[in-house]
Amino acid sequence: MEFKRRHLLGIQELEVSEIMTILDTAESLSEISTREVKKVPTLRGKTIINLFFEPSTRTRSSFELAAKRLSADIVNFSQQTSSVVKGESLKDTVLNLEAMNPDALVIRHSCSGAPHFVSTFCRSHVINAGDGSHEHPTQALLDALTIRQHKKNFPNLKVVIVGDILHSRVARSNIFLLQKVGASVTLVGPPSLLPPEFGQLGVQIAHNLDKALEGADVIMMLRIQRERQKANYFPSLREYRNLYCLTRERFRLAKKDAIIMHPGPINRGIEISSEMADSVKSVILKQVENGIAIRMAVLYLLLGGKERETAD
């Protein structure tokens, strides 16, 4: 199966076969990270720019390691130390970086659609590393890889996504992906963070976590984005914890072999108890490990092969 896309902007536009190609490629590449020499020469001579307009440690270093393991050169750019603070626009920033002839731009931005906007005028491949509350495609892909490693097959899996759905690009990308591959998705959260419009995506909506956890195969906890909570979406963290924190008691309601996921960074004791985050059912660190393989696969598939003439 060939991967013909020029950019990776979101899960929404991907075909199931493309998703599977990325997962299979990641599976093949994961072995490299276990070698003594964790490097292959495949993308030698390619330059990648990490363009992060929002703070991130995990995603940025994951892309960085992925690029380095494929022998690409990568440069990090973060908003705090750049000309953005001097008032340079996104377009000018990108045009200036493009003048340095990179092959790919990995972009994280607080505005939904920023990577798409950049892809309309730049020559490089664009990879969305999270845009506003729109999408975070590589996170959904690494989650899918983790689920597939533990559950073999997607159809008929019950996946429960819990927390701040409203602000979560991770949730959106996961919803798109899981629905495409045939899993059934239940969203859980307080009504203020889970508006009824989400029902239009064809997912189950629930506000009671205990009920929603019954029969769950995969429990995906989302981070309460405290930096976005200035508008007070719920009365207090204590109330949120009482209603939506994943505790040992609540976990018993799910299937015995259920797995616990979290895109990180976790707020211990708010959306998930420390005990559950560290339990054997938790695959949180496996997700981080798979993140590198997924990002290697995406870089390999986008940057490998001859430059394709047509843009999609």
Add this chain to the structure above:
Amino acid sequence: MAEKIKARVMDAAKIKRSLDRMTTEILERNRNLKNLVIIGIRTRGIYLGKRIAKLIKDLENVEIPVGVLDITLYRDDFAELETQHMVQKTEIDFPISKKDVLLVDDVLFTGRTIRAAMDSLFDLGRPQTVQLLVLIDRGHRELPIRPDYVGKVLPTSKREVVQVRLTEVDDVDEVLITEPAELK
């Protein structure tokens, strides 16, 4: 794509006979079988490698480990490929440092695959020796590489394609020379 079969140069019996002969040569040259490991290059090198391991087991009762090497990530024409190659897993679950490594492939042509395989191998460890076994040597080398064990030397034109088919993947053991149909 239609292709013309020009000749059937080996059948199951001939393939078997050359593998038998090459196995004897391997045994002759490698006194210390305990230090020998076999690494098959995807896809058909794996099955040839496994067959040789089986022959050695039958003759000498020594279990030779067989690993699988995917060279896609080490290709020198990676940036020029028109179609993308799916990367598949490299599966070598034994150390190769200080070992005598027998690389196995079906057809030796330009030598570039073997160059890539050796680069890949040296990223995994430092073998004591590396030997090369191929079922078919069809000439047209572009690099200074030569095989240590050859099933059959087959003079070909560059236009021709040599196809090794093995029962494990193709349901039949044979070697064919084919030619792609004329483009009109």
